[in-house]
Amino acid sequence: MKDWEPKIVAFLCNWCSYGAADLAGVSRFQYPPYIRVIRIPCTGRLNPKFVLAAFRHGADGVWISGCHPGDCHYLEGNYYARRRFALLKSLLEYMGIEPERIHFSWVSSAEAGKFVEVVSEVTETVKKVGPLKYFMKKRPEVE
Amino acid sequence: MENPYLPSPVRIEEIITETTDGALKTFKLVFLKPEDEKRFRYLPGQFAEISVAGKGEVPIGIATSPTEEGFLKFTINKVGLVTTHLHNMHPGEIIGVRGPLGKSYPWDWFEGKNLVIIGGGFAFTTLRSSIVYVLHPDNRDRFGDLTVIYGARHPGLLLYKEELAAWEQRSDINMHITVDATDDPDWKYNVGFVPTITKEKAPSSENAYAIVCGPPIMIKFTLPILTELGFPPERVIMSLEMRMKCGIGMCGRCNIGTEYVCKDGPVFTLAQLNQMPNEY
Amino acid sequence: MKEYIPKIREIARKLLEEEKVDAVLGFRKGTIPMMNEPFMARSASDVDLLYWDSNCGINLANYLHKRKEKIAVVAKGCDTRNIVNHIVENQVKRDQLYIIGIPCRGMIDRRQILAMFEGREIEEVDEDAENVIIKGDGLSETIPRVEVLQENCSICIHHNPVIYDEMVDEPVEEPDHVDRYDDIKAIEEMDPEERYQYFRDIFSPCIRCYACRNSCPLCYCPTCFVDESRPQWVGKSIDITDVMTFHFLRAFHCAGRCTDCGSCERACPVGIPMRLLTKKLEKDIRELYGYEAGMSLDERPPLDTYRPDDPEFFIK
Amino acid sequence: MSEVIIPKDELASFVGRLLESYEVFAPVARGGMYLFERISAADEADLSYKNTRLSPKGAFLPQSERMFEFTVAPGKEESGILKEAPKEFRERVLLGLRPCDAQAFKLVDVNFITKEYTDPWWARRREKAILVGLGCNEPRSTCFCTSTGGGPFSEKGLDVLLYDLGESFLARAVTEKGEQIVSFCSGKAPGESLKSKARELEAAARAKIRKSLPVDKLKEKDLLELFNGKFWEKIEFACINCGTCTFVCPTCWCFDIQDEVYKNDGDRLRNWDSCMFPIFTLHGSGHNPRAQKVQRVRQRFMHKLKYYVDKYGNGVACVGCGRCVVSCPVNIDIRRVMEVMTAEVCEREE
């Protein structure tokens, strides 16, 4: 039996962080293989539901990454997203999700190095906190 | 104790796309267990719950006639979660059928009577069942004249096109196929709304029952014409559509007045409906 | 607050008689103690049914959205903040409303009083400026009202209407130093496991009746996310993950809009303190963006806007 | 039928003995309210309660219930085929049930056990259940059971009725099943003084229920006339369309059926549903026959107070427990609705 490996969902904006992930590839930077990327047009597209749904379906960690403030391909999407994320993270943690499971970053399409740093950090912290305990959907305890 | 909620497993034998917009498909289903098939005794007008594991159930009128043995057919419109999933399925896959449910058309009342079947759009399914049932040699003599008026918005939306054509050729059925409009120069049937064609063809109410199934707008304009033609409300038969879940009169949502549409209907006479709250 | 009744009726009568409004939205006296029923007086003959006391905790803004007629509404501080929110969010137009402002001294916590006298039947609850008088079978007790206020009212800092057309009385004094977030801070101090267990216990009695949602003036969506079918991603059973997901997102949708009127908790048949979630968001928003819901007609809620220098300490 | 006395200090050992043979449901104090729940220890049961916040219907119709289970794993032969969820139906005792709630079960039986179909889960649980009622010495101000065919000491639907005599309970078996339970009591038969005390309690309790509603008149009213009554608009105004009244109600039985999938496995569940919710009747096409709040409010009251009456000839589908009166967040009071519906002249809708 293999050791437990974390499952981390990464929502990356198409223009910056997804580009950084591509560039990390072009640069052949190595990083842990536990992230599963879902490409979204902009961090502004990220509905808080997606994060709840990711945990619901057993993600051990969620990472959302987009363009630096001011660099949004859609001008302002990440500014709005930033507020949404602040509250989302706060409320998730408040209800018992460990802070180690939810991460946000700004990584531009040129920052392959930062991309790798963040993946590694996210992976490490999620690994440390272990498998998701709550908020995943299981068979309900009903008669 | 038999569990009335448990669907019988069936295999999808065939999927036929009925309409040009692809939104209506007929599913031919075969029971996996012979005993289930044996137990499934039905009459035209009844429906069944089609069950897809993981998606849920939908109530669908039975399109086959009990005279067609070995399979069931359901014509399903793609509207919600379950029907969309069904539309994406392939022959060979396993789903469930629960039924037959509800009351059929009152076939015992129809004995020796003329029948006028008026249908519009995709509500034609149980009417097809009825037509096949009546036309079957074992049954044909039990009933009088059979008149069918069936319309759709355009030719591409007519169901069972081959059968319609075959019925057109027969002498023991008066077929009046119509479409609201068409730009097909080869269209050889009627053009006009169902109520208009009903008025035009004026089937006699003498010793006759009318069965009316279709969209609300068609029903709204057809009923006065039937009244004009002399059909009393007791002899106008209709089938209601309601949101249903259990199909056996227990879950409560299809309640109208004292009736549960799933169990006490879906077939009602206009006379009955006139006594019921108008919540359908 | 019963002393407001004559003034409310006077204003209502005048407005209806002069046909300045089509209806007056207020309360009428309830059929059981500590309950009043939201009520729309449509003619002068209805006016004497209008009633007011400390049991009008239901937020009347909830009855205003998408109305067409011209309405006078009897509104306390929190109600007016929700009206502001409604106007900003296009649920009602300012010029459609005549706001009869109530300087509010807080609503009585019915649940608390019922619990205090559990096992004894309360038949009547009366009040004066300072006290609440509870009467029943062999029962007559006087309790200072401050001791039995709804929790949200006891920490309320906006007792007076923020917009109105006419006040029924002079504004009441508003406390300038209240720590609204004692309970929130205590939860924040817990570790994640404790927090989860804490909320699990809080939400497990939920029966998914959605009274919290439906009593909330903010919840006016034609279809709520829990009822969405494609994708249907929140289960409808009493499974704790589904229940908590519902409450999480319900609170999130109220972020920056909730005025802490307490309707949700008042409506909940099983006594769930779901304000612990909305108040947490309120606290965050106050700290992060310096915003308070429903105070200004010129401002969109905080998630509808941004500042380039918003805090981003949590972003790598 | 036999009667025995259970001294209050022996109640715990009585419950303990029941627990050895039955699943026991009883009123339990839970955070400022009482709920009717399955207990695992004798001391959890608290018979000093007035009434539970929610009705005990969950004992037979759980809020969420697994109906079937299935797999959707690709390639498996049983994939897509629903199977009965394995369940154990043990004999269960509902202890300390209020008579109104027992009456409610009988009213609901007609929905779940019909000549055409039987709901297997309801029926099996009902069959295996023994209902031990507790008469109401002190009916609440919101109680009106005497108007709906019951009473604070009504035996309708019960197997055993308990009288709280202060120091002790008097247990009277009402049915054969009830005798079984009574036999668990070690106590002796009551003397005449206790019997008369019980009768006095009963009379006193009846007298405390001041509200009397002309429920019988509902039968004679014309269904469509009531349906078209103009008063519904006034009744519905305050309603916020939550499901509280239906969920606390002992005679509301409506449910929804939902499938859930967890990776490759799934359940078909049923959950309580409410005619107050717009989605309850929403068609896939978007059409909703009860799209308006007024229609839904009317449906709830008409169903309880008229449709049910006409359909079953069994009285109203309301037992006067007063739960909806207490729990409705906006004080819509079914007693007031009954009064309006039975008033001499119904204003008709124009």
Add this chain to the structure above:
Amino acid sequence: MESVSGEAGNFQVEVVNHPRYIDPDKCTGCGVCKQHCPVDAIDEFNQGLCRRTATYIQYAQAVPLSYTIDRDACIGCGLCEKVCLAQAPLYDDHENRQTVEVGAIVLALGNEVFRPDELAAYNYDTHPNVVTSLEFERILSASGPYQGHLLRPYDLQEPKKIAWIQCVGSRDVHHCSNSYCSAVCCMYAIKEAVIAKSHSHSGLDTAIFYMDMRTMGKDFERYYRRARDEYGVRFVRCRVHSIEPVDDGNLSISYLAEDGGIEEETFDMVVLSVGFQTSKKVRELAGKLQIELGPHDFARTSSLAPVTTSRPGVFVCGAFQGPKDIPQSVMEASAAASAVGTVLSEVRGTMTKSREVPQPRDISGEPPRVGVFVCHCGINIGGIVDVPAVRDYARSLPYVEYVADNLYTCSQDTQLLIKEAIEKHRLNRVVVAACTPRTHEPLFQETLIDAGLNKYLFEMANIRNQDSWVHDDPEEATEKAKDLVRMAVAKAALLEPLRDSEIEVKEGALVIGGGIAGMSAALSLADSGYHVDLIEKEGELGGNARKLHLTWKGENVREILEKMIRDVENNPSITVHLNTELKNVDGFMGNFTSVIENDGKEETIEHGVAVVATGAGELKPDEYMYGKDSRVLTHLELDQKFLQDDPELEKINCAVFIQCVGSRESERPYCSRVCCTHSVQSALEIKKRNPDASVFILYRDMRTYGEREDLYHEARAAGVIFIRYDVENKPTVSVKNGKLQVEVIDHVLGKPVMLEPDLLTLATAIVSPGDEKLAQFFKVALNEDGFFVEAHAKLRPVDFATDGVYLCGLAHYPKSIDESIAQGQAAAARAMTLLARKKVEVSGMVATVNPFLCSSCGVCVAVCPFNAPSFNDRGVSEINPALCKGCGLCVASCRSGAISLKGFDEPQIFAMIESL
């Protein structure tokens, strides 16, 4: 470019394509060749700070991403040819000459940076820790030699203290002959300092050594203030004498402080802010092209035609025209395009080709039939990921009807295979598991189109860039690839065909504002054949220019203006509406309907685009005795006297100018950009009239940027005296005995100086009226200073976030006449990109509202940066697909779930999450 013959409208240009030695059509950009190349060469792109191989790409984001061989470094080992499975290397590639026929030529030749080798005192040559600013840019870059880590070359340690030395190779006639200001170095130095601080781990100390801080661009002054006040960047006004190495790689800077004292400070690293100059190669090319260069070897142009060279049909833009920053370069680029458009307007559209595509198949009613193509990418994917296993796994997924693996899924022959598979297996969704959609999605979408499938029925799984290239464990990489394919298939099954909608573009343009910028835009549009309605609120055209005397180049503004007005009035395509205001605007890009009002009469104008050129005004100050003493004037008032050739001017004995009146103060924290040059020029004019007059300019920083520096030079040479003052210690003006007295503290002397001028000119701020109504009409934004906000400060300086509306002139920001004209032309060019198309194709990936679910809360309307959502007459939100960019912000903001985003819809994303 080798040579040019012919004339405007008909040039023959001989061009040489240098060989790449790798076929760009075959190269997949995988980089295997680079991994095997044994050669070690200098990486010029990274300014020689690191090494590269001989087969290389300049940088990883290069477009197209195809490699090339540096044959000077190549040892010809042949390894790359052997390892390349795509057979892209072409060792015998050769130079390719061809002649192209064109109607016009745009020169965007750029500049080189000044090489500080000869500045011996700065030790650039000899010390690795003295770097140029361009080298420092690479050091800061995430894709630079140190991956963005702040390190100094000497010991690769993080510096704790960095100095920037300004004006290296600019404003310098001693060490070089670049007397002009390079215009960008102040700003980039501040930026570098701020970024370096954010990259630093230990509180970096930064200091900028400068003469004048020239942050005259839009929002630059704010940035300067923030750098100083918030980030703590130190600014040292001085003249640097030398940079000497001390121990440990550190450097000591000795400088002449403002008070005249010599001081010294030691830094870990020194950045030389090098300026621009025209390279020798460019000078030679200019010679071949026979275009005139100015005194500093920049292309000679006039203020009236700022992008037109001396040779007809040849245009110029960017730094070859003069030192400038990015926004200005981008504006000029558009202006040049506009100028070309004028020359070529007659032949517009004559060389377009359209492609034949099959009618897309109607897939409605079909269940999803997914085809999955898994790419080996040579060994790039196949070397790590078990591609056949992934392919077989894909076969087991729901709705998958066909699977295949390909050596290169992107190759031409595979496209044919995909097309065949689509047809044969009636596939209606295609998933390619390969590289990244960012580069390859369009290619595969074309294949779908060719196969008669809607191009949106396509999804990619990124198993190369985000899998095989970044994970070395084959097992884990294969697992990940399967997961990614599963997620892609789950999404693909829910994809729907989308229609790119077409929007008709109305023919005409509305230009709002008849000043220099507006007229410039109108003329460019009209000369390209478009009808223009030009509205001006005043009774005559010209705006501020009517009150101006000279351009900074010395041209007579009146002459320019008269010519422009004549051209406008005589142009049959321009309708001028004087005394006219805009009353209402409806519609959107391509389809505007505006109502204008002239003298109470309303008129409706239909137009496809709008250009906002509403200008700005001159501040009338309430300080320095302005309005109280007739000797105190503003610049425009002084110009009026020049224009009238007021004889009083010759009698002036003492003239004083005060700079930054109302600018660069807390109330108006921006620089008005033109005033320094204006004052210097006016000072010279006074000197010209009376050489004995004493003229003083009291300034804070002299901002005679670019070649304007020559005027500053000239003024000093002519004896104009410049006295610096601090904003905390502003000059005071009073009247004593009928004499105007100006007192100012002289920084060099450290003492107050008293001046008694006959004329005091205030260089007052340019202020924008902040036209809220106009902003509302076009749903565009105003900044805090009342200027309109462009779509992107650097890259889209004349566009608005709202499509179809463009910006030029002072409404954007203060600027000179030549800059206004260029921006007007640029706005016209941007407008023409829309007008020329007649129809605009709008992506099908847009948001749509389900009106039954909309709660009318307005969050979508509030958040959309593009104003795509609005309320319709039923009071529910509606999204204009023409304006929607598909970002999904409204979708995620909508609590009611009423909005869906085609292509990234909720069910699709949920399907991916569910299939995790």
